[in-house]
Amino acid sequence: MLTVVxxxxxxxxxxxxxxxxxxxxxxxWRARRGDVRAAARAAYMEVAANGAxxxxxxxxxxxxxxxxxxxxxxxxxLSRGLSPAELVVVATFYMHVDSMIGGGFTAGHPDxxxxxxxxxxxxxxxxxxxxxxxxxxxxRQREELQDALKGLAPKA
Numbered sequence: 741m742l743t744v745v746x747x748x749x750x751x752x753x754x755x756x757x758x759x760x761x762x763x764x765x766x767x768x769w770r771a772r773r774g775d776v777r778a779a780a781r782a783a784y785m786e787v788a789a790n791g792a793x794x795x796x797x798x799x800x801x802x803x804x805x806x807x808x809x810x811x812x813x814x815x816x817x818l819s820r821g822l823s824p825a826e827l828v829v830v831a832t833f834y835m836h837v838d839s840m841i842g843g844g845f846t847a848g849h850p851d852x853x854x855x856x857x858x859x860x861x862x863x864x865x866x867x868x869x870x871x872x873x874x875x876x877x878x879x880r881q882r883e884e885l886q887d888a889l890k891g892l893a894p895k896a
Contacts, residue, residue, distance in 0.1 A: 776821025779814035780876035783830070784869060786810040790837060791865040797858035803845040806837050806861075818875075826871045833868035836861045 786807060793804035811818075811834045819827055840861060845851055877885055 773821070775817050777876050779817040780821070780872045782810045783814060783818065784872035784876050787833065787865055787869045787872060791862060791869065794858045794862040794865055797854045798862055801850045801852070801854050803847055803849065803851060803854055805847050806840055808834050808837050808841065811837075822871065822875060826875070829864075829871050830868045833861070833864040836864055 786809070790806045793806050796802060796804045811830075815831070815834075818830065822830065840857060843853075843857065845854060873882060873885070
């Protein structure tokens with residue numbers, strides 16, 4: 741049996757197709773946003789660990805190794821999800837981390853150059869962490885994160 745296409749059928753079909761495309765685009769956007777958030781969270785944790793190592797270098801002049809493995813694995817996702825200004829902040833921090841990794845420092849040994857080098861990178865770690873925190877968690881989740889971090893702080 742041959743079906744005749746009427747104007748009502750055509751409009752209904754087009755409307756259904758548009759809704760389907762919009763739904764697919766929305767689902768894809770949500771998935772990508774979730775991937776970027778997960779990458780930002782992982783990088784945030786790495787920046788925090790590097791910040792602790794840099795703090796040790798600044799305060800005690802002892803090199804504790806820093807890493808950039810999470811950045812190496814997820815910079816492509818972050819470059820799609822961060823604004824250009826945010827990307828510059830995070831990428832510049834990691835460029836400095838990589839230069840410190842290749843700087844000839846030996847773990848556990850004091851080095852007079854360390855405090856100056858680590859001090860500058862430590863300041864950048866706070867800026868990078870702030871960017872990644874904003875992108876990795878919703879406002880409610882950031883409050884929970886801050887509460888959890890306060891709970892981990894040493895008691896005076």
